[in-house]
Amino acid sequence: MAVLVDESTRLAVAGITGREGTFHTLNNRAYGTNVVGGVTPGKGGQDVEGIPVFDSWAEAMAAVAPNTAMIFVPPRFAADSILEAAAAGVELVIAITEGIPAHDELRVYNVLRRDHPGTRLIGPNCPGILSPGRANVGIIPASFFKEGNVGVVSRSGTLTYQIGNEIAQAGFGCSTIVGIGGDPVPGSSFVDVLELFEADEQTELIVLSGEIGGSAEEEAAEYISEHLSKPVVAYIAGFTAPAGKQMGHAGAIVSGSAGTAAAKADALEERGVRVGRTPTEAAQIAVEVLGGASAPAP
Amino acid sequence: MDLLEYQGKQLFARHGLRVSSGREVTTVEGAVTAAAEVGYPVVVKAQVLIGGRGKAGGVKLAADEAEVREHAANILGMDIRGHVVRTLWIEHASDIAAEYYASVLLDRSAKKPLVMFSVEGGVDIEEVAERTPEKLIRHHVDPLAGLSREEALKMASDGGADADVREGVADALVALYEVWLQEDATLAEINPLIVTPEREVRALDSKVSLDGNALYRHPENQSLSDSENEDPIERRAKEEGVQYVKLDGDIGILGNGAGLVMSTLDVVAQAGGSPANFLDAGGGSNAEKIKQAVDLLLANEAVRAVLFNIFGGITRCDEVAQGLIAAFEQIKPSVPFVVRLDGTNDAEGRRLLAEAGLPNVHPAKTMNEAAEMVVALAAGAGVGAGA
Secondary structure, three states, X not given: OOOOOOOOOOEEEEOOOOHXXXXXXXXXXHHOOOEEEEEOOOOOOOEEOOEEEEOOHHHHHHHHOOOEEEEOOOHHHHHHHHHHHHHOOOOEEEEOOOOOOHHHHHHHHHHHHXXXXXXXXXXXXXXXXXXXOOEEEEOOOHHHOOEEEEEEEEOOHHHHHHHHHHHHHOOOOXXXXXXXXXXXXXXXXXXXXXXXXXXXXXXXXXEEEEEOOOOHHHHHHHHHHHXXXXXXXXXXXXXXXXXXXXXOOOOOOOEOOEOOHHHHHHHHHHOOOEEEOOHHHHHHHHHHHHHHHOOOOO | OEOOHHHHHHHHHHOOOOEOXXXXXXXXXXXXXHHHHHOOOEEEEEOOOOOOOOOOOOEEEEOOHHHHHHHHHHHOOOEEOOEEOOOEEEEEOOOOOEEEEEEEEXXXXXXXXEEEEEOOOOOOHHHHHHHOHHHEEEEEOOOOOOOOHHHHHHHHHHOOOOHHHHHHHXXXXXXXXXXXXXXXXXXXXXXXXXXXXXXXXXXXXOEEEEOHHHHHHOHHHHHHOOHHHOOHHHHHHHHHOOEEEEOOOOEEEXXXXXXXXXXXXXXXXXXXXXXXXXXXXXXXXXXXXXXXXXXXXXXXXXXXXXXXXXXXXXOOHHHHHHHHHHHHHHHOXXXXXXEEEEXXXXXXXXXXXXXXXXXXXXEEOOHHHXXXXXXXXXXXXXXXXXX
């Protein structure tokens, strides 16, 4: 089954004509993702290696009916592009763009809830979503992952690759890898994605990779203890981060005593979620749980 | 981006919040001139990005020129928990009848702005929240509608503000919300928000954080970044567009991706080492970018060994290796490097490094192994020749 992206995905890309946008769109298509169009204002009528480009999301919707949008436009145009895609009726919007102002993210989040409740936003500042063997939307290097029963949800890109690679080397694969992004107001939270994995038949174990800042991990811990039947293994980055310093991601900052890695790990462990102290240990725990729960790895 | 008190007050004034008149100065003579301009008695206030200035002796009342001289001389250069005072704010002293608290912040959990008000100001607000939560009024605002004057008035009366200043408090809350909204702030806080004996409501302090991602909308705020009090290496990194945070240890850390670098710091600490910095080199693999990053790392003289942790995704490890080799030829670092290359084309990358035979470069395959190696090397450098 997998979640969010699969064989039924019809992808259109905002910013397809930019250097990064073109590169990753073609990469996604080469993986097998059904790319049906692109959106760049002023470049309607052109094409990118056979992919038709439209001036607006409304035109793209009328012509090729995308159900998934990928946003690759610069930060100052990203909020409007996300809302335009939602207004055109796109169900899933995946925003890769990094550096969007927090107030824009807040506006987008609240406008989507009020006016477009049927649209789900993943990101911004995220690596995208990969369902191995089915579809890849974003910049996740697909070569490290194969199809399997582990669902991965993460605030960080490279850390996801690190953990996923170790799980793959132990002989296991993934149902879907979802990067929810490192910004202060992500469109979707851990809880939203955990809910999807719980309902997904293919997923048997979930790896959650969190980091300092905010309280999304604590909320996930609460949700897991109340609503999840599947085992969850977690990793939290940022134990050594000092308060008040932003560690790369806009959302990764300890303010006062809130948002520390220790508090997050405690919240998860108190509710029975095993937390690896290193990415390697998290992967090892996942493999151990899988080995015990299903047939031995090949 | 955190603002100093006086910078925050300038933003407050721009949006109609009442503040006392004052001047920012950097010398004792400047303080004396400023005090004469704003009128005695004055308060001499250290401008640093850390709380607890008063307890540290960084805020003093001065009745005359002799006292201004004495306090300014004492406070300038003072080290307040690692923050050296280079700027003073000289403000006309206020008479205080009551001390309230007000703030607006981005509540990440609720995904809404949170406005808070309390009549228990002038103290640590987290203590108020813990000991007497009923005295801290919390109100989530619909960001698509904004804070109405009606809501603000209700907060003032629910919070127990004196009846004759509720209008003034509501005005202050609405103005503070405008500061938060119009200036792209993530936090705008006033503690204390004072009531004067004349029943005027005024901001006596400010704590404002602006969103760096939104600075393109506020060219007038770009100069507010507190460069003179910032670490010089962090300042240089910012100018070069590199994500760098200086830490207290002796092991330089460089990696690709914020999450992986944060994780690397943790793994090094678990192995018994102490990281000297956070540095996210991003997705770049070319020699110029790597050279720039290595230069930044080594600008910190405390660094005794470096861990280069790359997990290649889109970035290819062979390209990273080529970049490293080219960078090393130019820089010729004198401290040992542990280089962990994993991911796309990792074997090829390690082969290139081995063939280049760079002195003092130690390849590692896993993150844990790399961390243990660099901790040993950093310790060894201490007892050995000492570069």
